[in-house]
Amino acid sequence: MSNKKILIVEDDADVRLGYRILLNAHHYDTSFAADAATAAGEARKHQPDLIILDLGLPAGDGFLVLERLHNIPELTSIPVVVVSARDFHGNREKALTAGAKAYVQKPWNDTELLAIISGLIGAPETETRPVAPAEVPVET
Amino acid sequence: MTSQPGIADRAPRILIVDDERHNRQLMEIMLTPEGFHLLTAASGEEALDMVAREAPDLILLDIMMPGMDGYEVAGRIKGNLATKDIPVIMVTALGDRNARMLGLEAGAEDFLTKPVDRAELVVRVKNLARLKTAGDDKHHLMLEDEVGSRTADLVTRTETLEQQAVDREQAGAALRLLTERLSLATAVARLGVWEWDLGSDSLTWDATMFDMYGLPHQADLPYARWAAAVLPEDLPAVEAGRRSSIDAKGQGSSEYRIVLPDGMRRSISSVERVILDYRGTVSRVIGVDMDVTERKSAEEALELIRQDQLRFKDDFLSHVSHELRSPLTAIKQFTSILLGGLAGELNKEQREYQEIVLKNIGQLQSMIDDLLEVTRLETGKLTIALESVSLGDAVTDTFNTLQETARARGITLSCTMPPDLAQAYADQTRVRQILIILLDNAIKFTPEGGAVTVQARLHKEDPRFLLLEVSDTGCGISPETTERIFERLYQVSEPTQTSRKGLGLGLYICKELVTRQGGRIWAQRREEKGSTFSFTLPVFSLYSTIAPLFRNDKWPAESVALVMLEASWPGAWPAAQSREEWSQEVRDILQRCLLPNLDVLLPSVSPGSQGERFFVAAFAAEAGTAILVNRIRGQLERAPGLNPPGLTIATSYTMLPPWPRDAEATTEAALSGMATHLIQAMTSHIFPGCLS
Numbered sequence: 001m002s003n004k005k006i007l008i009v010e011d012d013a014d015v016r017l018g019y020r021i022l023l024n025a026h027h028y029d030t031s032f033a034a035d036a037a038t039a040a041g042e043a044r045k046h047q048p049d050l051i052i053l054d055l056g057l058p059a060g061d062g063f064l065v066l067e068r069l070h071n072i073p074e075l076t077s078i079p080v081v082v083v084s085a086r087d088f089h090g091n092r093e094k095a096l097t098a099g100a101k102a103y104v105q106k107p108w109n110d111t112e113l114l115a116i117i118s119g120l121i122g123a124p125e126t127e128t129r130p131v132a133p134a135e136v137p138v139e140t
Numbered sequence: 141m142t143s144q145p146g147i148a149d150r151a152p153r154i155l156i157v158d159d160e161r162h163n164r165q166l167m168e169i170m171l172t173p174e175g176f177h178l179l180t181a182a183s184g185e186e187a188l189d190m191v192a193r194e195a196p197d198l199i200l201l202d203i204m205m206p207g208m209d210g211y212e213v214a215g216r217i218k219g220n221l222a223t224k225d226i227p228v229i230m231v232t233a234l235g236d237r238n239a240r241m242l243g244l245e246a247g248a249e250d251f252l253t254k255p256v257d258r259a260e261l262v263v264r265v266k267n268l269a270r271l272k273t274a275g276d277d278k279h280h281l282m283l284e285d286e287v288g289s290r291t292a293d294l295v296t297r298t299e300t301l302e303q304q305a306v307d308r309e310q311a312g313a314a315l316r317l318l319t320e321r322l323s324l325a326t327a328v329a330r331l332g333v334w335e336w337d338l339g340s341d342s343l344t345w346d347a348t349m350f351d352m353y354g355l356p357h358q359a360d361l362p363y364a365r366w367a368a369a370v371l372p373e374d375l376p377a378v379e380a381g382r383r384s385s386i387d388a389k390g391q392g393s394s395e396y397r398i399v400l401p402d403g404m405r406r407s408i409s410s411v412e413r414v415i416l417d418y419r420g421t422v423s424r425v426i427g428v429d430m431d432v433t434e435r436k437s438a439e440e441a442l443e444l445i446r447q448d449q450l451r452f453k454d455d456f457l458s459h460v461s462h463e464l465r466s467p468l469t470a471i472k473q474f475t476s477i478l479l480g481g482l483a484g485e486l487n488k489e490q491r492e493y494q495e496i497v498l499k500n501i502g503q504l505q506s507m508i509d510d511l512l513e514v515t516r517l518e519t520g521k522l523t524i525a526l527e528s529v530s531l532g533d534a535v536t537d538t539f540n541t542l543q544e545t546a547r548a549r550g551i552t553l554s555c556t557m558p559p560d561l562a563q564a565y566a567d568q569t570r571v572r573q574i575l576i577i578l579l580d581n582a583i584k585f586t587p588e589g590g591a592v593t594v595q596a597r598l599h600k601e602d603p604r605f606l607l608l609e610v611s612d613t614g615c616g617i618s619p620e621t622t623e624r625i626f627e628r629l630y631q632v633s634e635p636t637q638t639s640r641k642g643l644g645l646g647l648y649i650c651k652e653l654v655t656r657q658g659g660r661i662w663a664q665r666r667e668e669k670g671s672t673f674s675f676t677l678p679v680f681s682l683y684s685t686i687a688p689l690f691r692n693d694k695w696p697a698e699s700v701a702l703v704m705l706e707a708s709w710p711g712a713w714p715a716a717q718s719r720e721e722w723s724q725e726v727r728d729i730l731q732r733c734l735l736p737n738l739d740v741l742l743p744s745v746s747p748g749s750q751g752e753r754f755f756v757a758a759f760a761a762e763a764g765t766a767i768l769v770n771r772i773r774g775q776l777e778r779a780p781g782l783n784p785p786g787l788t789i790a791t792s793y794t795m796l797p798p799w800p801r802d803a804e805a806t807t808e809a810a811l812s813g814m815a816t817h818l819i820q821a822m823t824s825h826i827f828p829g830c831l832s
Contacts, residue, residue: 018473023481056462085465087458089521094509106465107472107505108481113527 003029004121007048009039009065010083011057019052026114036060040068043075047122053100055084055091068097079120083108151177152269155196157187157213160230162323162346163254170258171265171345172359186209188216193224198269199228201248203239211246212580212737214587219246226266231256233312244806251294253403255319292411331428336363336412338386338422352408352431354400371397371405382412386422389414395432407436450519457515461508468508472501514628517652521588524656527723528563528680529571531606538575542583550588553579557596564606565680566657568720574612574653577646577675582612585671588616598679605659605676613670622663622671626651650675701758701765702821703793705730705772708751709786723752723783730754733771742818757818765793794821 006028008019013034020030035041037059043051051069055062062082069075082095092103102116109131154176156167162182170176181193182186185208191199199217203210210230217223229250230243240251250264254723266285326333332349336342343361353369367375374396385392391413397405412427418648477483479494486494516522535555546553564571574596599607602728617625624630628648654661654675661675705726713719732743734756744754758765773791774784783789796817 012470014470017474018470018477020479021477021482022473025480085462085469087462089512089516102495107469107501108477 003027004049005029005046006050006052006117007031007033007039007043007046008052009033009036009057009062010054012037012054021109022114028117034058036062036065039065040072040075043069043078044072047074048078049063051078051080051116053080053082055082055086055095063094063098066095066100070099079126081113081116081120083113088140151175152197153177153179153194154264154269155179155187155190155266156179156195156204157181157199157210158183158202160202161324163202163231167256167261167318169359170261171202174262174266176265176269184213186212187213191217191226195223196226196266199226200231200252200265201228202231203243204233210452211242212670214248216245223420224412229268233316240294244291244294250290264708272789277814313641320793321582330432334427334429334511336425338424349429352406352429353398354402354404369398369400371399376412382425385412385414386425389416389422405433405593406431408434419561451740454515454519457511461512461515464504464508468501468504472505475501482522507643507645510643510649513649514645517649522656524567524653525571525727526565526567526657529566529677530556531571531608531677532559534568534571534575534594537572538579541576543578543582546583547593549586550590551583551586551594552591554591555594555596557594558598561596563680564605564677564774566659570653570657571677574675575608575652577650578610578675581646582614582673585614586612587614590670599676602676604679606679607674607676609672609674611666611670611672615667615673616669617663619665622665625663626661628717635700699759699761700796700818701762701768702759702796702818703754703756703758703769703772703791704767704791704822705754705791706751707753707787707789709788710750711786719752724775725779726754729775729779729782730756730772731773733768734758739768740821765795769793796821 004027006023008016008023008030010016010019010032016032016034020032020111023030031042031046031048033039039051039053039057042079053062053065057065061083063100066080066082068077069080076099079101080099080125081102081104081108082091082100083104084091088103088105095103104113104116154171156164156171156178157180158164158167161180164182168178168180179190179196181190184205187199187201190196190209201210202214214228217226217228224247227249228247229252230239230248231252231254232239232243235299243251249268252261252264325331326348330348330352332352333346334349335344337344340360341363343363343366344359345355345361353366355361355365355369367379370378378394378396379393381392391411393409395407395409396408399405406758408429409432410427410429412425414422415424415426416421447683449526473495475494477489478486479498493746494821513522513607535557535758539555543553579592579594586592592610595607595609597607599605626647629644630648651661654677661673664674665674666672678748691728700726707726727741734741739756739758739760757770758768760768769791776789776791
């Protein structure tokens with residue numbers, strides 16, 4: 001059985017790399033979009049099980065992406081977790097109203113983020129080896 | 141003297157002689173409605189000139205004038221055959237005895253005392269003017285008789301007045317001085333003086349008033365003309381204010397905007413005082429209006445600038461905090477990756493050092509959070525949702541959050557609390573936030589092996605409050621510091637403090653949060669060792685939370701209904717979302733269904749583990765209530781996220797006993813009765829025997 005796929009929409013390259021390492025280590029496959037304009041196209045191409053979405057993005061913003069995803073029938077049902085440095089107050093409610101399933105404040109706590117992801121698309125399949133950049137056992 | 145044909149048709153011609161413009165205007169205002177033809181002269185010389193040219197039927201003559209005074213004018217008129225029959229009424233200051241005598245000698249027919257009473261003036265002028273214009277010998281004789289008898293009367297009165305002469309003279313002098321000052325002040329300050337006669341509902345204005353309102357000068361102005369000039373949205377408040385001044389037989393002030401005939405808006409500041417007649421009833425209101433348009437617009441401009449600066453500061457803080465979070469995210473991410481062993485196993489030192497990095501990231505993170513929290517506090521964006529809160533739960537949650545930190549420093553956390561402690565009327569999230577700040581501080585300032593304790597109990601000094609105390613065995617605080625420690629940006633700078641300080645915002649946030657929930661916070665040095673931070677929160681009581689909701693002067697409709705929404709989940713709470721969020725969403729939906737002035741969403745009542753209840757007091761009859769309930773049901777059905785599987789929501793309502801819809805209904809007792817009815821309905825229908 002193949003891994004669950006997560007699309008990460010995030011403009012900061014360092015943060016994208018961090019996501020890749022963390023999520024691959026926890027048996028999720030990752031794909032990326034670096035701006036609002038390409039996010040929906042990437043989602044259509046990869047058909048992810050879940051989307052992690054930043055709010056502050058070039059070429060639009062996360063709310064625009066939420067709206068687009070909502071308007072594309074094949075993508076509407078993909079759960080979106082907004083992870084943003086923007087303030088929790090105000091933005092969280094706005095994001096949830098726009099269809100996001102959860103709002104995580106940057107900098108986040110790994111345990112919390114992973115719990116939200118597995119709550120939405122199921123726990124990772126632990127029997128598969130991670131495609132981690134370093135060959136180290138993953139702590140559970 | 142000759143009788144002219146058609147004389148009865150001619151309006152009597154009255155010459156008003158006074159050097160004070162205001163006095164002339166006042167007389168004009170009083171006499172114009174009587175249909176007289178009015179002439180005015182500002183000096184004795186001008187008066188004689190007018191008398192010769194216009195042959196008035198009556199002269200109202202002021203005594204004190206620069207140049208030729210009233211006595212001399214009267215003497216010359218009476219000394220001239222052509223004019224000696226023109227009646228002269230001398231206008232004198234109150235109790236000016238010598239003036240009267242001299243006037244009499246000069247040949248004046250009558251006297252009027254300043255300030256001139258309108259009714260008296262009109263009667264006297266009418267009498268004398270009729271005598272003069274009728275003009276035959278008989279009338280002349282009558283006039284002489286009249287003058288004779290009045291003179292005798294005046295002599296008697298003068299004698300009586302003599303008794304009080306000293307007092308009156310002083311009073312008169314003071315009054316003249318005041319009048320002078322007033323007219324000077326009104327002229328310099330561009331104050332408009334008005335008088336509102338309640339009997340005729342008309343206004344008497346001075347010239348400044350007409351100029352201010354851009355209206356043509358006229359004698360009496362209907363009250364409605366003034367009301368029409370006031371901006372419609374401002375009028376009710378002004379009228380209500382005047383009404384209450386009249387009711388209180390006192391004075392008042394108001395600010396409002398007027399629209400000039402050319403469409404310009406001006407701001408007016410007005411002060412009024414009620415004048416009582418001899419029976420003690422309100423007959424007139426006098427007042428002063430001032431055009432404050434320039435001041436107002438300056439104030440508005442200043443306020444705009446201030447708002448702008450505040451917004452800039454807040455935007456700046458928000459922006460900075462947000463931008464700081466982005467790099468911090470990457471730092472925390474990779475530290476976590478290293479610590480998680482995702483980039484290879486760490487040795488003992490490497491792990492230890494990365495832990496230090498992570499700890500400092502945490503500190504930076506909470507400083508950013510504090511900054512944003514303070515920005516929210518100061519911009520009013522921070523919301524407090526009061527409901528019934530279990531302090532036991534709040535303390536347990538806080539201990540769970542901080543247990544790890546405390547254990548790492550070898551500090552024990554403990555809590556003492558009576559099992560039957562009342563619930564607090566507070567915001568659950570905010571109570572936890574306060575406890576976290578206080579406990580985190582206590583842990584930080586307590587040396588290894590110390591203890592931090594939380595105590596909660598009913599406040600002995602005021603049983604309407606719960607008292608929470610967070611005590612530590614740390615270094616303690618000095619008495620001077622306990623006063624200032626809650627100030628914004630205050631930092632303890634005592635030599636014993638070795639820990640890093642932070643921004644000094646935590647206790648300020650605590651104080652704001654406690655205060656906004658109706659409590660109080662303070663700090664004390666403990667006698668043995670360490671310090672105690674105490675704060676209070678109001679006890680949750682249905683009565684005290686519900687009763688104030690009904691203290692509303694818009695006491696409405698016929699009947700009241702209690703609408704109930706009961707959610708239950710027989711097993712565990714459906715996992716899809718947090719219960720708090722769900723609960724907030726339900727409250728939001730309810731709030732949207734309500735009519736703002738007629739329905740009240742009541743405070744939450746302590747939620748159970750398998751059910752939650754929401755209450756609305758609706759000021760409606762049964763039909764209206766049914767519509768409301770349907771609206772609520774419809775809204776809930778259209779929000780699928782609120783109906784996760786495993787949860788059922790039932791909506792129902794009950795009509796409350798009616799109560800008298802009369803004046804009594806707004807009394808405190810009736811309102812209390814209302815609240816009690818509601819509470820009884822809530823308790824008997826929902827939790828039989830559950831609330832005392």
